[in-house]
Amino acid sequence: MSWLRALKETARSGFSIERRRLEPLVALRGAAGLAVVVCGTLALFGPTVAASAAFGAFQAGIATFQRSWRPRPVLALASGASLALSTFLGYLTGAHFALFLALLALWTFLAGLAWTAGPTAGVIASSNVAIMLVTITLPTSVATAAGHAAVIAAGGLVQAGMIVLFPVRRWGLQRDALADALAALGDYARRLRHDPTAPFDPEPLMTARSAAAVTPWQARRRPAELHGARGLAERIRPVLASLADPEVGAEAEGPERDRVRELLAAAGSVLDSTARAVRHGTPVHLAPAAVAALRTPDTETLLTGPAHRAATRLVSLLDLLDDVVETDVVATDTDTETDADTDTGPPGDGRPASRPATHRDRPSLLRLLPVVLRDIRGELHRDSPILRHAVRVTAVTCAGYVLGAALPLGHGYWAPMTVVMVMRPDFLQTYGRSVARFGGTLVGVALATGIVQAAHPGGYVSAALAVVSAGLMYLLLRTGYAISQIFVSAYVVFLLGMAGAGVSQTVRDRALLTLLGGLLAMIAYAVFPAWETPRLRARLADWLLADGRYAAAVVGHYARPGDRGGPDAREVRETLLATRTARVAWHTSEERATHEPVRHRGLSRTAADHAEHALAQLARVAMLMEAHLPERGATPVPAAAGLAETLRDATEQGAKDVRERRVPRWDAVREELARWDGEGVPDQVVRGGAGLLLDALEELSEALEEGADEGVDEGAGKDRAGNGGGPRPPKGSAARAPEQGPSA
Numbered sequence: 001m002s003w004l005r006a007l008k009e010t011a012r013s014g015f016s017i018e019r020r021r022l023e024p025l026v027a028l029r030g031a032a033g034l035a036v037v038v039c040g041t042l043a044l045f046g047p048t049v050a051a052s053a054a055f056g057a058f059q060a061g062i063a064t065f066q067r068s069w070r071p072r073p074v075l076a077l078a079s080g081a082s083l084a085l086s087t088f089l090g091y092l093t094g095a096h097f098a099l100f101l102a103l104l105a106l107w108t109f110l111a112g113l114a115w116t117a118g119p120t121a122g123v124i125a126s127s128n129v130a131i132m133l134v135t136i137t138l139p140t141s142v143a144t145a146a147g148h149a150a151v152i153a154a155g156g157l158v159q160a161g162m163i164v165l166f167p168v169r170r171w172g173l174q175r176d177a178l179a180d181a182l183a184a185l186g187d188y189a190r191r192l193r194h195d196p197t198a199p200f201d202p203e204p205l206m207t208a209r210s211a212a213a214v215t216p217w218q219a220r221r222r223p224a225e226l227h228g229a230r231g232l233a234e235r236i237r238p239v240l241a242s243l244a245d246p247e248v249g250a251e252a253e254g255p256e257r258d259r260v261r262e263l264l265a266a267a268g269s270v271l272d273s274t275a276r277a278v279r280h281g282t283p284v285h286l287a288p289a290a291v292a293a294l295r296t297p298d299t300e301t302l303l304t305g306p307a308h309r310a311a312t313r314l315v316s317l318l319d320l321l322d323d324v325v326e327t328d329v330v331a332t333d334t335d336t337e338t339d340a341d342t343d344t345g346p347p348g349d350g351r352p353a354s355r356p357a358t359h360r361d362r363p364s365l366l367r368l369l370p371v372v373l374r375d376i377r378g379e380l381h382r383d384s385p386i387l388r389h390a391v392r393v394t395a396v397t398c399a400g401y402v403l404g405a406a407l408p409l410g411h412g413y414w415a416p417m418t419v420v421m422v423m424r425p426d427f428l429q430t431y432g433r434s435v436a437r438f439g440g441t442l443v444g445v446a447l448a449t450g451i452v453q454a455a456h457p458g459g460y461v462s463a464a465l466a467v468v469s470a471g472l473m474y475l476l477l478r479t480g481y482a483i484s485q486i487f488v489s490a491y492v493v494f495l496l497g498m499a500g501a502g503v504s505q506t507v508r509d510r511a512l513l514t515l516l517g518g519l520l521a522m523i524a525y526a527v528f529p530a531w532e533t534p535r536l537r538a539r540l541a542d543w544l545l546a547d548g549r550y551a552a553a554v555v556g557h558y559a560r561p562g563d564r565g566g567p568d569a570r571e572v573r574e575t576l577l578a579t580r581t582a583r584v585a586w587h588t589s590e591e592r593a594t595h596e597p598v599r600h601r602g603l604s605r606t607a608a609d610h611a612e613h614a615l616a617q618l619a620r621v622a623m624l625m626e627a628h629l630p631e632r633g634a635t636p637v638p639a640a641a642g643l644a645e646t647l648r649d650a651t652e653q654g655a656k657d658v659r660e661r662r663v664p665r666w667d668a669v670r671e672e673l674a675r676w677d678g679e680g681v682p683d684q685v686v687r688g689g690a691g692l693l694l695d696a697l698e699e700l701s702e703a704l705e706e707g708a709d710e711g712v713d714e715g716a717g718k719d720r721a722g723n724g725g726g727p728r729p730p731k732g733s734a735a736r737a738p739e740q741g742p743s744a
Contacts, residue, residue, distance in 0.1 A: 031471030056155030080156015091145030112390025418517025440485025548651020610703030
């Protein structure tokens with residue numbers, strides 16, 4: 001993609017407006033908390049202190065909108081406390097240009113590294129730096145600075161208190177995540193009726209798994225219907241696939257296939273009804289036709305072998321799912337790290353063995369700190385996009401601060417504030433947000449400055465206008481960055497106008513400084529990039545390695561039938577999770593590479609698409625075999641042990657070949673499978689599934705070989721830090737990071 005086209009695409013992305021479900025009550029609560037802080041501090045301490053407190057409450061409100069599964073009050077408190085510390089240190093050094101510049105560099109670098117902990121931490125840390133640049137202009141002494149820091153922390157405390165006192169849809173995010181996963185399964189079941197090998201995106205299940213991790217405080221208060229249902233959903237997915245697939249399930253046509261279609265339609269209806277019940281906290285209302293289809297005795301007469309086994313397990317799991325959602329008190333919880341995808345009950349009944357209730361633990365912020373520090377240490381190498389982002393944003397923020405101070409425009413913090421808020425670790429968001437911030441700031445500052453200069457509102461009227469602007473920003477936060485920037489810019493103008501600062505600054509000055517910051521961010525990314533396109537082969541190799549280990553774990557289990565909750569089952573579960581993580585990493589990298597103006601590095605778009613299909617097939621076949629893992633006392637398949645070891649070794653070598661731009665070969669797997677034909681493998685699932693695994697691996701090699709034949713630059717040298725390159729074609733679709741909204 002050329003640079004001109006890349007700029008057009010990123011600009012379009014920045015100005016895009018998304019249709020999202022608005023949350024007016026949540027926005028009203030955030031605005032009400034801000035109003036309490038502003039009015040209270042304005043009456044008690046005056047406009048200058050009120051402005052500081054308002055920034056604290058405003059930022060705490062934004063933190064509660066981030067896509068995080070932590071309790072909202074915790075996010076508000078953490079945001080308020082970290083902002084108070086940042087601004088106090090800024091106050092102490094603000095009078096000394098060189099000292100403050102050093103603090104700004106350190107704080108911005110740490111904020112850049114904070115993206116290691118995820119988008120929520122990255123957004124909060126970046127916002128702290130941006131607001132620090134504004135608030136240090138308000139106090140005049142150390143004692144006053146301490147007071148301002150205290151009221152900023154109090155603003156976060158007030159927002160946390162509002163959440164506790166006026167809860168809006170408790171557990172709403174967790175309910176939505178689980179309901180989305182169940183609804184995705186329902187849609188999957190219906191698609192399988194017409195396409196027995198239809199793909200399934202596991203992202204809803206991954207999101208539900210993230211939402212299921214709770215703190216001890218949350219575990220004692222979690223609604224009963226959120227216990228265990230996710231683990232059952234995990235187990236339903238492979239059963240649906242195995243029932244529909246003609247290789248290991250019912251025949252492709254005939255009475256068996258008709259019966260399978262009826263079961264799949266009924267399963268989709270039941271899953272949809274369960275999803276609605278979970279989302280709204282209401283009883284499950286099942287369609288009579290779906291219940292009748294699941295209960296009919298035709299299943300016993302029409303289905304045999306693996307298809308009958310899958311149908312029986314599906315009905316049992318659906319029954320158990322409804323029981324878990326309906327019950328008020330559950331004695332067991334399958335929503336654990338080790339048994340969410342395994343059936344630990346008696347053969348064929350689909351029920352978990354009795355065990356003490358448990359939950360996935362979400363560590364507290366203090367317990368999480370050592371983990372984050374360890375992850376940050378792991379990013380301190382020259383190839384890390386996070387480290388490159390931290391260095392880039394630090395250098396450009398400091399340059400913006402120096403230029404803003406040198407230019408005769410006044411209040412030069414608008415330039416570095418723009419830099420720190422628009423720069424992200426990827427190309428698309430950095431460029432898209434730069435354009436959107438300029439457009440939104442231009443409109444918001446023009447409107448707010450026009451109102452201030454025309455009406456000359458007093459302190460309380462300015463405070464009211466600031467609260468209204470913040471409320472509209474909270475309401476429209478998820479619809480688009482440009483829209484939210486209009487109200488953020490207006491909020492800053494009204495708030496500084498209330499404090500008597502920045503009123504004389506013209507629209508032209510603020511717009512020019514914002515444009516300067518955006519241009520600096522865009523130039524910096526072009527000069528010191530972190531392109532994703534050169535990393536595509538590494539991501540593909542990681543996905544192949546994870547798929548191979550998952551398939552080997554499943555196949556190996558057939559050689560050692562036993563307790564399905566034992567070590568072998570835990571290995572299956574862990575490798576499945578690793579496969580999903582690798583798949584997401586591949587898709588994220590591919591999506592980010594879409595609009596990058598860089599050349600291919602040995603993987604054409606066609607080859608990438610075909611390779612992705614092959615690896616998805618490899619994981620799907622392993623999932624089909626997992627759905628029929630042998631019960632206690634089942635006949636072992638000794639040949640499976642050798643195949644499992646061969647699969648593991650072959651995919652490890654294959655991943656190495658992909659990274660080094662060679663086409664992997666699967667002769668060892670083919671030879672191992674050839675020995676099976678003389679051993680009389682007792683189950684068609686085992687033999688058929690093993691053959692499908694080899695087919696998927698060979699499809700991967702064909703895709704990579706096809707890419708090499710297309711004249712891809714296979715001889716290109718290794719890219720410096722994996723980030724060089726000139727123009728090259730795109731891949732994938734535009735990525736959007738799971739963060740919510742801007743700060744000042």
